[in-house]
Structure formats: C-alpha cells, structure tokens
Amino acid sequence: MGKQEWYLEYEIHVNRPGLLGDVASLLGMLSINIVTINGVRNSRRGMLLLCDNNEQIERLATILRTMDNITVTKLRQPKLLDRLAVRHGRYIQRDVDDKKTFRFVRDELGLLVDFMAEIFKEKGHKLVGIRGMPRVGKTESIVAASVCANKRWLFVSSTLIKQTVRTQLMEDEYGEDHIFIIDGIVSTRRANEQHWQLIRELMRLEATKVVEHPDIFVRHTEYTLDDFDYIIELRHEPDEDISYEAIERPSLLGDGGFSEFGF
Template sequence: MGKKEWYLEYEIHINRPGLLGDISSLLGMLSINIVTINGVDDSRRGMLLLCDNNEQIERLESILRTMDNITVTKLRQPKLRDRLAVRHGRYIQRDADDKKTFRFVRDELGLLVDFMAELFKQEGHKLIGIRGMPRVGKTESVVAASVCANKRWLFVSSTLIKQTVRSQLIEDEYNESNIFIIDAIVSTRRANERHWQLIRELMRLPTTKVVEHPDIFVRHTEYTLDDFDYIIELRNEHDEEITYDLINDQSLFSEDGFGNFDF
C-alpha cells in the first residue's frame, strides 16, 4: 500500500517556545513526514502529512489530544480548501448556508486564481458562476486561472479589451479542455438567438463554463442557480454589496462596441 496524505490543523492556546519542535519530533517518532506547514488564520497551524497507514494517524491523534497547549481542529484526508490554506496561509471563506458559494476580496486575488486553477484542472462538466462589481477583477482572474491550469480560454461573450459576442465556434474550439467564458450581461443586452443557441450547445459539453453575473444568466435562461457547481463572489471589501443597478445604464455599452462594465 502506498503512502497517504493527511491534513492536520490545530489551534494554539499558548504559543510557547519549542511547541512546533515538539510536534515535529512526535511526527518523526511516528514515522510521519511533513510535506508542507504554514500558519492558517491567526492562531492556527496547518500541516500536510504523509504516512504509511491509518494506525500512525490514530496514534498521533491520541497523543495530540493530551496536549494542553493545542486543540486539534482537523485531522482528515486533505480537501482542496485545506491544500490552499496551507499554500496561502489563509482559508477560503465559504458561505455558511450555501456550501457551494465561496467569497474573496480583491487582495486575495492570488488565492482566488489558485482556487479556480485547481477547479479548471478537473475534467468533465463544471458550471462556475462569478459575481462582482465593475473593475473588481473577475475576467482577469478567470484568464489568469486558465493560464495557471494550462488551459485555453475562449470568450463566448465579454467586454474585456473589446466587446465579444460569439454566435459560432470553429471546429478546433470545441475542445473539452477549453474554458468557455460567458458574460451574462453582454449576452443579455447584445446577443441574438444564434448566440443563445451556441451557449445551450456549450452547456451540454463535458467541459468547464464560467458565467460572469450568474444571477442575470438565470433570470434570462431556463437554467437556475442550482445548476451551478460553484458560485464565486469577488468584492473590493468584505462588506461591499454586489448589485446590478448599473446594468440599466446605457453608457455601459458604448456605440463603438467597447463596453465599460468590466474593464
């Protein structure tokens, strides 16, 4: 049997000198290797561990629970959020009621790009919605994540650089490894029926689709928010309200075909 990865997270009550050394020595005595270690949040530390069998982890957990200075908060096989927490030193904020909604602010763009890149690497159908106000970095983050995941991105509708509204794709663009990006506001305001037929065709493909402004998308299509696998919210500040009042402003789409909504 091969080695198995585990994620250990513990909260520190008294950060006395030598605490990390004691835990590292304990892991060494149990023949458990530390792959990665980092602080996650202010008073917690996370570790990716590698060991041969579950018995080592059971013994580790039993010993750690006798230590007064720490409390074990997680000991499990690592999830994507665990790996990113150790990598970036902070946890992705997740909606308490809607588990598929993840929240980011602008100074967490690196974490957001890394998160989306990991999603893009997964094969098969995936529908991702991303909410955010103008110029917060939605489209740029999707493009950067595509690059990190070594994927080709295609704008089905967009206002980045110039307004894009596609009504057909060429043959080699129907690739299941491509990332298809749809701006629901552009599609709603500027597109014709051929464009919507293309979107419905893409929705049936086993590939990743990213929809900017998913609330607008479901308002004008037969799809619902339940059809989305992930909803990402990107804000300038934690308390910023995401609204769609601006879509009623005709100046968002200028006469020369260049949009102002999401540069």
C-alpha cells in the same frame, strides 16, 4: 499500500516557545513526515503529513488529545481547501448557508487564481459563476487560472477588449480543454438567438464554462443558480455590496446604465 497524505490542523491556546518543535518531534517519533506547514488562521497551524498507515495517525490523534496547549480541529485526508490553506497561509471564505459559494477580496487574487485553476483541472462539465463589480479582476482571474491549469480560454461573450458576442465556433474551438467564458450581461442584453443556440450547445459539452454575472444570466434564461457547481464572489473590500442597480435603471444616455459595466 503506498504512502498516505493527511491534513492536520490544530488551534494554539498558549503559543509557548518550542511548541512547534514538540509537535514536530512527536511526528518524527511516529515516523510521520511533514510535507508542508503553515499558519492558516490567527491561532491555527496546518500541516500536510505523509505516513505509511492509519495506525500512525490513530496513535498521533491519541497523543495530541493529551496536549493542553493545543486542540486538534482537523485530522483527515486533505481536501482541496486544506491544500490551498497550507499553500497560501489562509482559508478561503465559504458561505455558511450555501456551501458552493466562495468569497474573495481583491488582495486575495493569487488565492482565487489558484482555487479556480484547481477547478479547471477537473475533467467533465463544470459550471462556475463569478460575481463582482466592474474592474475588480473577474475576467483577468479567469484567464490567469486557465493559464495555470494549462487550458485554453475562449470568450463566448465579453467586453474585455471589445464587445464580443459569438454565434458560432470553429471546429477546433470545441475541445474539452477549453475554458468557455460567458458574460451574463452581454449575453442577455446584446445577443441574438444564434448566440443562445451556441450557449446551449456549450452547456451540453463536457468542459468548464464560467459565467460572469450569473444572477443576471439566470434571470433571463432557462438556467438557475442550482445548475452552477461553484459560485465565486470577488469584492474590492469584504463589506462591498455587489449590486446591479446600474444596469437596471435607464441612464440619460439611453444605454440602460451599461457603461459602468464596460458597455
């Protein structure tokens, strides 16, 4: 059996001088290597560890339970969120009731891009929804994550540069290494049946699809939020309300209130 990775996270009750050194010395005595270490919350420290067998981890857990200044909160094989927490020094906020919903604010764009890039690297069908008000960084984050994941991105509908509503794709644009980006507002309010035939075709493709404004998208289609594998919320500030009132009340210009959302 080869080397095994583990994730250790502990809460510090008394942050006395030398505490980290004590933990590091203990790991060294047990022949467990520290791959990465970082603070992940105000009073918590996370570590990615590398060891030879489970017996080392069992001995580590037994000894850590006797230490008064810390409490082990996680000791497990690392998950994606554990790796990102150690890499960025903070945990991604996850909805308590809906485990597939993840929350970010604008000053966490680096963390968001890294998170989406890891999703984009996964093979097979993935449907990702991203909520957020105009000019918060949704589309830019999707494109940046595509680059990080070494994937090609393709706008099926968008308003990033000019209004895009695709009704067909070139043969080489159907690759599974593409990230297909759909603007839920554009597709539901500006598209024709040919565009929807294309979207249904892409939904059956073993590739990643990202839908901006998924709530509007499902309101006017046969798809539901249950079809999404991930829902991402991006805000300017943590308490910002993500609202679609601007597109649901007609404006004086007769544009349906779309101008605020880039129309």
